[in-house]
Amino acid sequence: xxxxxxxxxxxxxxxxxxxxxxxxxxxxxxxxxxxxxxxxxxxxxxxxxxxxxxxxxxxxxxxxxxxxxxxxxxxxxxxxxxxxxxxxxxxxxxxxxxxxxxxxxxxxxxxxxxxxxxxxxxxxxxxxxxxxxxxxxxxxxxxxxxxxxxxxxxxxxxxxxxxxxxxxxxxxxxxxxxxxxxxxxxxxxxxxxxxxxxxxxxxxxxxxxxxxxxxxxxxxxxxxxxxxxxxxxxxxxxxxxxxxxxxxxxxxxxxxxxxxxxxxxxxxxxxxxxxxxxxxxxxxxxxxxxxxxxxxxxxxxxxxxxxxxxxxxxxxxxxxxxxxxxxxxxxxxxxxxxxxxxxxxxxxxxxxxxxxxxxxxxxxxxxxxxxxxxxxxxxxxxxxxxxxxxxxxxxxxxxxxxxxxxxxxxxxxxxxxx
Numbered sequence: 001x002x003x004x005x006x007x008x009x010x011x012x013x014x015x016x017x018x019x020x021x022x023x024x025x026x027x028x029x030x031x032x033x034x035x036x037x038x039x040x041x042x043x044x045x046x047x048x049x050x051x052x053x054x055x056x057x058x059x060x061x062x063x064x065x066x067x068x069x070x071x072x073x074x075x076x077x078x079x080x081x082x083x084x085x086x087x088x089x090x091x092x093x094x095x096x097x098x099x100x101x102x103x104x105x106x107x108x109x110x111x112x113x114x115x116x117x118x119x120x121x122x123x124x125x126x127x128x129x130x131x132x133x134x135x136x137x138x139x140x141x142x143x144x145x146x147x148x149x150x151x152x153x154x155x156x157x158x159x160x161x162x163x164x165x166x167x168x169x170x171x172x173x174x175x176x177x178x179x180x181x182x183x184x185x186x187x188x189x190x191x192x193x194x195x196x197x198x199x200x201x202x203x204x205x206x207x208x209x210x211x212x213x214x215x216x217x218x219x220x221x222x223x224x225x226x227x228x229x230x231x232x233x234x235x236x237x238x239x240x241x242x243x244x245x246x247x248x249x250x251x252x253x254x255x256x257x258x259x260x261x262x263x264x265x266x267x268x269x270x271x272x273x274x275x276x277x278x279x280x281x282x283x284x285x286x287x288x289x290x291x292x293x294x295x296x297x298x299x300x301x302x303x304x305x306x307x308x309x310x311x312x313x314x315x316x317x318x319x320x321x322x323x324x325x326x327x328x329x330x331x332x333x334x335x336x337x338x339x340x341x342x343x344x345x346x347x348x349x350x351x352x353x354x355x356x357x358x359x360x361x362x363x364x365x366x367x368x369x370x371x372x373x374x375x376x377x378x379x380x381x382x383x384x385x386x387x388x389x390x391x392x393x394x395x396x397x398x399x400x401x402x403x404x405x406x407x408x409x410x411x412x413x414x415x416x417x418x
Contacts, residue, residue: 069278071271077202078401079394081156083284084163084200086390087191088154090184090383091170095147106130106176107139117176119162128175128240129168146173156205158227164198164234167192167242184384187391190287198282199273204405228257231303288391289352292368296348305345308338314380324378330378344371355395363390 095102103109114134121127129142149165152158153283171194201207231254239247261269304310314320315327331337347354347367354364369389376385 011037045054071275074178074199074202074274074276074277077199078398078405079105079396080195080198080200080277080281081204082203082401083158083191083390084156084195085154085204086393087188087195088150088166090386090390091166091188091192092147092150092154094383095143095150095173100141103136103139105180106143106173106259108134108136110177110180112180117178117345120178121175126175126178127171129172129237129240130176132240142169142172145169156201156207158230159201159205159207161227161230161234163192163196164231165237167196168234168237171241182384184387186379187291187384187387191284191387191391194284194287195282198284228254231257243369284391284394285355288394289355291388291391292348292351296345296351299345299348304339308334308341310341311337317379320379320381323378327378330356330374343367345399347371361395365395368392 098105104111106260108114114131117128118131121131126401130139132138146169149162149169153162153166167189170189174181174189232251235247235250235254238250260266299305302310304313312331315331321327344367347364351364351368355361369392372385372389372392376382
């Protein structure tokens with residue numbers, strides 16, 4: 001018998017207290033069975049508190065994203081094509097409608113004589129091709145060229161060059177008899193200027209059809225000789241209105257189109273063209289909002305719009321009443337006239353804010369289109385109403401334009417890339 005066995009009394013076993021220790025790594029068997037490891041307190045805290053991105057990094061990322069959208073693939077090409085066709089048809093229909101009265105409106109028999117027009121334009125730095133000569137043959141030549149250039153612009157034939165010729169003709173006829181029109185030519189002149197910077201020939205044009213047939217886009221190089229020739233004609237037209245050195249600069253730029261650009265310069269050209277298109281479309285939308293905002297604010301200052309009698313007096317104007325009986329019916333009485341007056345003012349003033357709403361802007365556009373339809377029929381101003389209605393339609397979605405296009409008898413839309 002040992003000494004331990006002979007000790008008197010029971011022997012107590014030691015007691016172990018649990019000690020908190022960091023989580024152990026999972027056993028290889030658990031990892032092999034796919035059991036996820038339990039994160040420790042530090043790992044959980046790191047996941048709960050994401051890293052904070054510095055302000056300069058976020059600003060640079062936002063700027064780079066904005067530049068990518070500005071110089072990336074062109075957007076709004078269908079809206080630009082709609083503006084090209086619409087405003088071109090407005091001017092073309094005006095020329096064809098007034099072909100019998102052309103000399104009284106813009107020619108040698110006009111009460112607004114060429115000398116009076118020159119004196120007025122000399123004070124505002126204006127110019128017109130119709131005032132370069134007083135001969136009748138010159139006026140008839142300009143009238144025929146205006147019809148030809150506008151037709152080519154509507155069809156989208158070498159659109160970049162014909163857009164310049166279209167603008168020159170619109171401004172020349174507007175400046176020739178600036179006090180004898182209904183105001184629609186002012187909107188037409190602004191939009192014709194903006195359209196020179198848009199890619200309005202990418203779809204619904206002969207340019208797009210030719211690019212699809214030949215597989216050659218709008219890049220400079222062999223095969224663009226016709227476009228260069230048309231562009232030179234546009235440069236000559238601009239040179240007749242602007243200083244001679246501007247025509248030389250334009251001709252130098254146009255002649256570059258005879259040679260194929262290096263890859264880096266071609267990429268730069270595509271980015272610049274896309275940026276100009278996007279900026280021009282934004283300016284067009286802003287111009288429409290400014291026109292409506294200014295018109296609504298001017299109406300607010302008048303007492304006739306505040307008391308609701310503006311519709312009554314507008315429909316009673318003798319010079320703007322082609323359908324007197326219809327105008328009398330459209331007055332709507334005291335309550336109806338007041339509702340129409342207030343609805344018009346609120347829609348015009350708030351249009352710049354409503355365009356940012358996804359659904360409310362379509363209601364505002366419908367109201368304004370109805371207003372322009374009433375002006376065209378009741379006041380006899382179809383061209384002015386058409387110009388403003390086309391400006392409203394620039395806010396319509398592409399899906400709606402394609403839906404309307406599918407129901408219009410016209411060649412299938414072609415897409416031009418590059």
